[in-house]
Amino acid sequence: MNEHATRIAVFASGNGSNLQAILDHFDGPAFGVAEVALVVSDKPTAGALDRARARDIPAHVVHHADAPAIERLLDALRIELVVLAGYLKFVPAEVVRAWHGRILNVHPALLPAFGGPGMYGLRVHAAVLAAGARTSGPTVHFVDEQYDHGPVIAQEQVPVLPGDTPQALAARVLEAEHRLYPRVIADVAAGRVRLSSRGEVIGASSPSLSSS
Numbered sequence: 709m710n711e712h713a714t715r716i717a718v719f720a721s722g723n724g725s726n727l728q729a730i731l732d733h734f735d736g737p738a739f740g741v742a743e744v745a746l747v748v749s750d751k752p753t754a755g756a757l758d759r760a761r762a763r764d765i766p767a768h769v770v771h772h773a774d775a776p777a778i779e780r781l782l783d784a785l786r787i788e789l790v791v792l793a794g795y796l797k798f799v800p801a802e803v804v805r806a807w808h809g810r811i812l813n814v815h816p817a818l819l820p821a822f823g824g825p826g827m828y829g830l831r832v833h834a835a836v837l838a839a840g841a842r843t844s845g846p847t848v849h850f851v852d853e854q855y856d857h858g859p860v861i862a863q864e865q866v867p868v869l870p871g872d873t874p875q876a877l878a879a880r881v882l883e884a885e886h887r888l889y890p891r892v893i894a895d896v897a898a899g900r901v902r903l904s905s906r907g908e909v910i911g912a913s914s915p916s917l918s919s920s
């Protein structure tokens with residue numbers, strides 16, 4: 709257990725169901741491991757901002773390319789780990805470089821398959837179905853300067869079922885995201901998983917085993 713709760717900033721563009729799962733995890737089984745100290749969105753209407761405000765967590769709208777504003781917020785709130793959760797924009801390269809090994813993302817497919825620019829939302833699941841894949845599932849990875857490309861930390865496989873629509877598969881994958889992401893964040897926050905200077909993932913995230 710680290711001596712203090714790691715201060716996390718969550719970046720979200722939409723509803724914020726991943727943010728909610730993260731908030732619940734660190735209020736519950738992983739209490740004390742980490743805390744969401746800031747929520748940032750590129751969209752003023754993002755439901756994620758309302759979820760933050762409901763818990764008196766600082767919530768800010770920032771233009772996705774405004775690196776100085778992003779850095780100022782991360783510094784002011786003494787952030788130690790950046791978590792992209794349903795965030796649909798690029799993080800400026802200078803921010804990604806400064807936060808190498810301290811910025812995570814979740815993608816709703818088994819990277820490196822079905823990732824990259826334009827692969828978000830239902831398009832991802834439509835592509836999985838069109839390819840005839842039998843499994844899909846979320847990937848949690850360290851962010852590097854290419855979209856959905858950084859070193860993979862953990863994945864959870866979910867079945868693709870006969871007759872699945874993109875919506876049905878999306879819902880099944882989203883549930884798996886909500887199980888996987890908070891636990892991987894806790895593993896990184898607690899130092900059980902880290903990124904080496906050479907870009908290798910050190911340690912293993914055992915989300916199914918680790919309760920915090």
Ligand code: GRF
Nearest residue numbers: 722723724725726727794816
């Ligand atoms: C979902 O498509 C999810 O798969 C992806 O981002 C989208 C919105 O997530 N990670 P959220 O409900 O805003 O967390």
